[in-house]
Structures are given as C-alpha cells and as structure tokens.
Amino acid sequence: MKNLLRVTGVRSVAHATFVLELDEFVPLQFRSFREPLGAGYLRLGNYSSTLIELAVEPYSQVLRGVTVTSIESLSPWPSFSVRALHQGLPVLATNFEGWKVLDLEEAFKVSACQGEIVVFWRDLGECEACAFDRVRFLMRDGILAGVWFVGLTDGEVERFCSHARAVIRSPGAAGA
Numbered sequence: 001m002k003n004l005l006r007v008t009g010v011r012s013v014a015h016a017t018f019v020l021e022l023d024e025f026v027p028l029q030f031r032s033f034r035e036p037l038g039a040g041y042l043r044l045g046n047y048s049s050t051l052i053e054l055a056v057e058p059y060s061q062v063l064r065g066v067t068v069t070s071i072e073s074l075s076p077w078p079s080f081s082v083r084a085l086h087q088g089l090p091v092l093a094t095n096f097e098g099w100k101v102l103d104l105e106e107a108f109k110v111s112a113c114q115g116e117i118v119v120f121w122r123d124l125g126e127c128e129a130c131a132f133d134r135v136r137f138l139m140r141d142g143i144l145a146g147v148w149f150v151g152l153t154d155g156e157v158e159r160f161c162s163h164a165r166a167v168i169r170s171p172g173a174a175g176a
Helices: 154-161
Strands: 007-011 019-021 028-031 040-045 051-056 063-070 080-087 089-092 100-103 109-113 116-120 125-132 135-140 143-149
Touching (some): 063 089, 089 125, 116 154
Parallel strands (some): 080 125
Antiparallel strands (some): 007 089, 019 028, 028 063, 051 063, 109 116, 135 143
16 A cells, blocks of 8 residues: 555646535545546545545546545544645556556544544654645655645535544544
8 A cells, every 4th residue: 555655746737626525425525627537546445334535647646636435433633743835736656547446445534623624544743745725635754644624614524524423532632
C-alpha cells in the first residue's frame, strides 16, 4: 500500500473544478473534474461497511477525486498539524493507464468537528499538505495519510455525520 500512496509530486491542474457533495446517499464526494476521466481507483476499507475510493487520473497519476461511500463510526478528532502547505493536487506513485480498481484493504477513520471533516488511514502527527480549494491532502513521510475538508457548513457536516452508526469519543475530545 505504501508504494501506491507515495506522493511523488504536486501538480496544479489547469481548469480543474472543485465539486464537493455531501448528501443523504453518499457521505462525501469530492471531484476536481466534471467530465469522466476513465480514472483508476484505489479503494480503502473493508468493502462491506467501510469504503473510500481515490480517483487517480490515468497517465498523470494526479489524485482527482475522493468518495467516502460508507462509514461505520466517527472517531475523536486526531491530533495533527500542517508544517508545510503546497498548492495543487498530489501525484501518486501509481501506474494507471486507464480504468482500473486496486483494493488496498486498509482500515480508515473519519472525524468531524465544526466546519471540518478528516478521513485518515495513518497516524497524522506533523504533516505536509497539498491544498486545493477546501480540501487538504495530508502527507506524512511522503505517504498520503488522509484527506481534510475545511470551510464546511454546519449542514454539510451534519449530513456527513448522519451516515455513521456510532460516535466514538475520548475523554475531553473536541468535535464529533
């Protein structure tokens, strides 16, 4: 998994659009494109009760979309900081030349607080981030570790949280 989620660069995508949808059917869908890409997909989760799909543009290997299809629970907000912020979308160490799906069978967690949602599959700690509008791709040690959505409305966060069956709180944890 680490090889496929290794970030090899950051790319500004000309004419990329920002589309973020949070609704009653799909917890969260982010796209930086309007027309179909024929993308390759990296899938994380257990594929029955948890699933995230990362859409990677063929040939360029730019991460162009994130869909959180299903979640079980909300976790406490993780402790992390961003030490460096780069503008653009991450380029991954994949080798997609067209449509393909690779299952990584990696567990992930989701957390929410006022105006923010974070999805992560590695410890975050001190990160670097790629910024594209209201999304931050979090990297730790050169590996994509999570995705942080900022500037969300209360309604967007509530719609996202409504998909979780449980909320896991730690003593004194903010958010959820």
